[in-house]
Amino acid sequence: MSKNKRDKDINNVISTGITVTSNNIVERVFLISPIIGDKLKSLRNLKKFTLGEVANRSGFSAQAISLCERAKRMPSPNMLLVLAKIYDYSEEELFKYREETIIDSVERYGQEAPVSVLNEYEILMNARENSYPLSESSPSLIKEDQGSGYIVEKKIPKEYLDLGAEPATEEELQMAKAYLLALRSIKSEK
Structure with missing residues (x-):
């Protein structure tokens, strides 16, 4: 065929x-919601890249990228990190689109969504339940001035890793990110 x-x-x-x-x-x-796929395709079109060019720059096959853009496959966290650099786009924003895709897929298709999406939905919902809500009365709410005059509110998880008085270095943060991605890929292979 x-x-x-x-x-x-x-x-x-x-x-x-x-x-x-x-x-x-x-x-x-x-059945996967098209939210992340539409975003990836629009970013690629904004940069005027072909699938082949993105494949050459990213190390992922053109077919894999196309499947993600057409909502036939969920992009992996590692793929999003690489594509964010290629498209010069915020990693955090792409991960938000991925979360929206997971939530929308489960809400639209229920048990017809892929098992991996259902599993990630469970993890996502559990993580959200274990965070304090954003409210003025929450003692664990941090307000940061990002230098642009905007105040950004961040939730702090109920249980968090305390590294002491010294903040993590950039190298430690990169190592932690790589470690978490490796754990996710191992978990998804099982």
């Missing part, structure tokens, strides 16, 4: 996440 024909068949997905192709073959289609 040609790629265009298969994509056309996949677009005819019924609400259960199952599609029947022209050959009466039943395929399981994973």
Whole structure:
């Protein structure tokens, strides 16, 4: 079956996440919200990069990037970090889009969402439950002036790692980020 024909068949997905192709073959289609895919595609188009150029710069295949842009696959945290650098875009913002995609996917498709998305949704909801709400009365609310005159409110988790009086160095933060990404990838392989 040609790629265009298969994509056309996949677009005819019924609400259960199952599609029947022209050959009466039943395929399981994973249902993911298009939020992060649309954002990645718009960032790539803003930079006027082709899929091949992004693939060469990132080390990910053009097919993998395309699948993420078309909401056929959830981009990994590592992919988002690399793409944020290529597109000169905030890593934090891309991760917010990824979280929105996870939440929207589960709200839209429920148990028809991929298992990995359902698992990440559980982790995300548990993390949000274990954070103090943003409110003026919360003693664990930090307000920081970001130098632009804007005050940024941040939640502090109920349980957090205390590194003492000395803040973490940039190298320690990079090592911690790499360690967490490695843990996530190991967990997702199981």
